[in-house]
Amino acid sequence: MKxxxxxxxxxxxxxWLRFWQQRTRLLSALVRPLLWLIVFAAGFxxxxxxxxxxxxxxxxxxxxxxxxxLACMILLFNGMQSSLSMVYDREMGSMxxxxxxxQPRSFxxxxxxxxxxxxxxIQVYIFLAITWFYGVQPPLLGLLVALPALLMVxxxxxxxxxLLSNGIRQLENFAGVMNFVIFPLFFLSSALYPLWxxxxxxxxxxxxxxxxxxxYGVELVxxxxxxQFNPLALIVCATTTVVCLSAAVLxxxxxxxALRRAPGx
Amino acid sequence: MNAxxxxxxxxxxxxxxxxxxxxxxxxxxxxxxxxxxxxxxxxTLISLLTCLxxxxxxxxxxxGHDLNRAPRSALRELGVVFQQSTLDLDLTVEQxxxxxxxxxxxxxxxxxxxxxxxxxxxxxxxxxxxxVRLLNGGHRRRVEIARALLHNPxxxxxxxxxxxxxxxxxQALQAHLRSLCAERDIAVLSTTHLLDEIAPEDHVLILxxxxxxxxxxIEAIQAQxxxxxxxxxxxxxxxxxxx
Numbered sequence: 001m002k003x004x005x006x007x008x009x010x011x012x013x014x015x016w017l018r019f020w021q022q023r024t025r026l027l028s029a030l031v032r033p034l035l036w037l038i039v040f041a042a043g044f045x046x047x048x049x050x051x052x053x054x055x056x057x058x059x060x061x062x063x064x065x066x067x068x069x070l071a072c073m074i075l076l077f078n079g080m081q082s083s084l085s086m087v088y089d090r091e092m093g094s095m096x097x098x099x100x101x102x103q104p105r106s107f108x109x110x111x112x113x114x115x116x117x118x119x120x121x122i123q124v125y126i127f128l129a130i131t132w133f134y135g136v137q138p139p140l141l142g143l144l145v146a147l148p149a150l151l152m153v154x155x156x157x158x159x160x161x162x163l164l165s166n167g168i169r170q171l172e173n174f175a176g177v178m179n180f181v182i183f184p185l186f187f188l189s190s191a192l193y194p195l196w197x198x199x200x201x202x203x204x205x206x207x208x209x210x211x212x213x214x215x216y217g218v219e220l221v222x223x224x225x226x227x228q229f230n231p232l233a234l235i236v237c238a239t240t241t242v243v244c245l246s247a248a249v250l251x252x253x254x255x256x257x258a259l260r261r262a263p264g265x
Numbered sequence: 266m267n268a269x270x271x272x273x274x275x276x277x278x279x280x281x282x283x284x285x286x287x288x289x290x291x292x293x294x295x296x297x298x299x300x301x302x303x304x305x306x307x308x309t310l311i312s313l314l315t316c317l318x319x320x321x322x323x324x325x326x327x328x329g330h331d332l333n334r335a336p337r338s339a340l341r342e343l344g345v346v347f348q349q350s351t352l353d354l355d356l357t358v359e360q361x362x363x364x365x366x367x368x369x370x371x372x373x374x375x376x377x378x379x380x381x382x383x384x385x386x387x388x389x390x391x392x393x394x395x396x397v398r399l400l401n402g403g404h405r406r407r408v409e410i411a412r413a414l415l416h417n418p419x420x421x422x423x424x425x426x427x428x429x430x431x432x433x434x435x436q437a438l439q440a441h442l443r444s445l446c447a448e449r450d451i452a453v454l455s456t457t458h459l460l461d462e463i464a465p466e467d468h469v470l471i472l473x474x475x476x477x478x479x480x481x482x483i484e485a486i487q488a489q490x491x492x493x494x495x496x497x498x499x500x501x502x503x504x505x506x507x508x
Binding site for chain 2: 002003004006007009010011013014017018021022094096097098099100101102103104108253
């Protein structure tokens, strides 16, 4: 049992070290949501009126509304990017060393996902600290209560990314994933606008948003930040995580792309 | 018991068969050189031995542990140096080694002792706090060998480990591998296509188009083909058939 613990802590430690060594990654991860908050939200504040909706008990500014969605945006981009980078890593890089470890492969993959999730969560808290000074101030206790919700969402997105990476041949396909997975997941969710607004605009778009697991991730974090619990969001996130992670582990092959093509072709 | 036993191993990429019924063993305390031209199937074999590819046909045993039935026990007995470096360039030598120790489930104190011992053996103790990015090719290879030996494996696999090294570093690497065989009684399986890396005491395997065409000591192979030059034997055995 101890061997598993040492292995898990070793993988976490390495991810944190790498994160510390590549601090510029933090900057680029924060620029995107901060631009949305400071530029996009400022422009849309007047255009979009937000009614009183759960979990808020009063009228809120648009900036307040989108902060949980932007926090999840960090998890979405990081989760997908780190899972998809395994496509490259398992062909030539450090994943090969990870996979020649004597620990069970499923355990190693879950450790890697959790370690990547922990890095994303550190970035989210730095983002939330900046937004606090910008004026979006959820209850202090909410920041603590949101931690398990953020972990759940980070794992869900990492699992979706890992499952996708099993079907991708090259890292160059990341641009395709960006256009066909990340952007639709983000824009067709409750991250930027409440679903009732979407329902007013288009019923079929509303249904796509309502079926998008990322919407439930955003709501889970939003409710937790304001000290409320959204059981439906938790059930959807947990189920999506278990299903995607199981499918990803079962279909994982260290050199999948090489097995699909004969060498020299 | 041999450190490695390969029995009737075949492998295909889809419809294209790249390994044909391989049979060989690697004895302890000796370097086995796996020779072959490009696309002979050497890297595919290494991927099978390291569990990166599934075994489609045949049986592979590392120190008696079947790779299919007990992969975890087999991987415990295996140290690997891949052709392309798998070191983390932004981490220090010590951090790379301690990460590997953690993957094998060693406690931090146990890992510290092993890292100290291995760095001392590889004469790298003074570089432990250097980032790998700052090391030259020869030193990086030595760090990879130190890492591969941290868990005391019975079999060390090297996939064209001397590629990209200057002649002096290559020579030093070969001498180092043979001293490992003698001092620690481990088996080394080293793939290469450079004949000058072979020493008279080595066990030699020649792989051509996925088939093992020679298997034995240099003396035995020379006697079999009645030819003194291993280079000529290699040339003869790996000559491409006119289409």
